[in-house]
Amino acid sequence: MSDQKARPVLVAVGHEPMDAALDYAAVVATREGCGLHLLHVLHHVAQGPEMVLVDIVDLEHAARGVLGAAAERARDLLPEGLPVTTQLVWGGPVPSIVEASEESRVVVLQRRPLARVLRVVTRSTSGGVAAHAHVPVVSVPAEWEPRREGVPVVTVGVDIPERAQHVLHAAVREARARGAILRVVHTWAYPGAYDDIIVSRVEHEEWTERATKDIREALAALGDEAAGLAVEIEARHAHAGDTLIRAARTSDLLVIGRHDPLVPIGSHLGPVARAVLREAACPVLLADPRARHRWGTHPQHADVV
Numbered sequence: 354m355s356d357q358k359a360r361p362v363l364v365a366v367g368h369e370p371m372d373a374a375l376d377y378a379a380v381v382a383t384r385e386g387c388g389l390h391l392l393h394v395l396h397h398v399a400q401g402p403e404m405v406l407v408d409i410v411d412l413e414h415a416a417r418g419v420l421g422a423a424a425e426r427a428r429d430l431l432p433e434g435l436p437v438t439t440q441l442v443w444g445g446p447v448p449s450i451v452e453a454s455e456e457s458r459v460v461v462l463q464r465r466p467l468a469r470v471l472r473v474v475t476r477s478t479s480g481g482v483a484a485h486a487h488v489p490v491v492s493v494p495a496e497w498e499p500r501r502e503g504v505p506v507v508t509v510g511v512d513i514p515e516r517a518q519h520v521l522h523a524a525v526r527e528a529r530a531r532g533a534i535l536r537v538v539h540t541w542a543y544p545g546a547y548d549d550i551i552v553s554r555v556e557h558e559e560w561t562e563r564a565t566k567d568i569r570e571a572l573a574a575l576g577d578e579a580a581g582l583a584v585e586i587e588a589r590h591a592h593a594g595d596t597l598i599r600a601a602r603t604s605d606l607l608v609i610g611r612h613d614p615l616v617p618i619g620s621h622l623g624p625v626a627r628a629v630l631r632e633a634a635c636p637v638l639l640a641d642p643r644a645r646h647r648w649g650t651h652p653q654h655a656d657v658v
Contacts, residue, residue, distance in 0.1 A: 361390040361438065363457035365450050365482070366423045367465075373493045374463035375423065377636055379430035381459060381491075384530060388436035389427050390457065393420045394449045395441065416441055447481035454486040461491045464630070479630050483611065483639045484622045489523065493636045500605055505533035508604040510597045510629075514539065514567035520610035521571055523640035525579045527606055535579075536604070537572075539564045539588045540596050564588035594628040601633035608638045 362382045364374055375389075382389050395416050420439045427437045442449050454460050462479050483490040509524030511517045521537075528535040541560060565588050572579045589596070601607045609626055622630075622639075630637055 359387070360456060360458040361388040361436075363390050363392060363450070363453055363460045364423075364427075365446070365460065365462050365478070366391050366393045366420060367463065368419055369463075369465065369495070371423050371463055372426070373495050373497045374461050375427055375430060376499065377491065377493045377497075378461040379427060381461070382435055383432060385458065386435070387458065388438060389431065390453070391420055391423050391427065391437065391439045392450065392453050393423075393439075393441050394446045395443045396446055413441065446478050447485070450478070450482045451485045451487070454482075454488050454490075457488055459489045459491060460486050461493060464492050464494050466495050477627070477630065480622060480627055483626070483630060486641070489641050490639045491636050492630050492633075492639070494634060497635060505531045505605040506536055506603060507531060507533045507606045507608065508536040508538055508597070508600045509608040510593065510610075510625075511537055511539045511568060511571075512593070512610070514564065514571040517571055517610065518574065519642040520608060520640045522575060522578065523638060524608040525572075525575060525582060527608060527638065528582055529578075531605065533605060534583045534585060536585045536587065536600065537568050538596060538600055539568060539586075540591045540593045542590060542592050560590070561588045594625045597625070597629050598632045598634075601629070601635045601637070604635045606636050606638060607633050608640060610640050610642065 362378045362385070364371070364378045378389055393416050395412060420441060424437050424439050431437065440453070442453075450460065450462075460482060462482060464479055479490075479492040483492065505528075507524055507528040509520060511520065524535060524537075527533070541564070565586050568586050568588070572584065587600075597607060597609070607629065609629055611622055611626060626639065630639070
């Protein structure tokens, strides 16, 4: 599929209801004028003698029922003329979704409401896909519902402003599409237990001023992309993960970045990104440093969740 305009929004469909992910994905597909591609991965692992009784045909039948229900819901959400396609594959969830992302414009996943302790001992599909997908990835909490009132807010976490062009571009694009306020959050902290003692009030003020100036320059470097947007900049002495998770409570979307994939193996997610993907109360868009050219331009405003 060489035509970028034909690339669909990819939704990874699980066994649980997918309302939150489908709601989000349908709005993106409508905005982009593309279809939805629903992918369900069958990962059959024998767990005991009782599993012998589970026929593969039965598993596939159940899986196709899940896909069919999700497709029916998706068609109800999309305007006439935008296609909904489905795909059932056997394999590992993460590599299967990553492979399918090559033919997509964005991947939308739904985050299950797992208990914190359980998250510690289980592998995160969202984290694995976000670390290796070929396009941007959005993780939508299962309990999330779009806000219907008030001015939307898109929050973006910025680490080093002069190296944050790809994540700022993604956040600006989303804010403009929503008619939203763009809130840029930058934090800093010294490592170790004496951070609060080391940072003086003067250092705090100087760092805040310098970081705010650097962020404004980075936004100005985007040119017309960021022109006219309502922007709020929060530069503070704090820990990034906690700050972004709190900001997500009052955001319609949280945008973060991943490391530029200079090597083909290993994870490109740091501890802050992993914490945000686990805990954020709103959808999280993980921007891909390679993906700017894939998204292109968009209408100045659209009715977006």
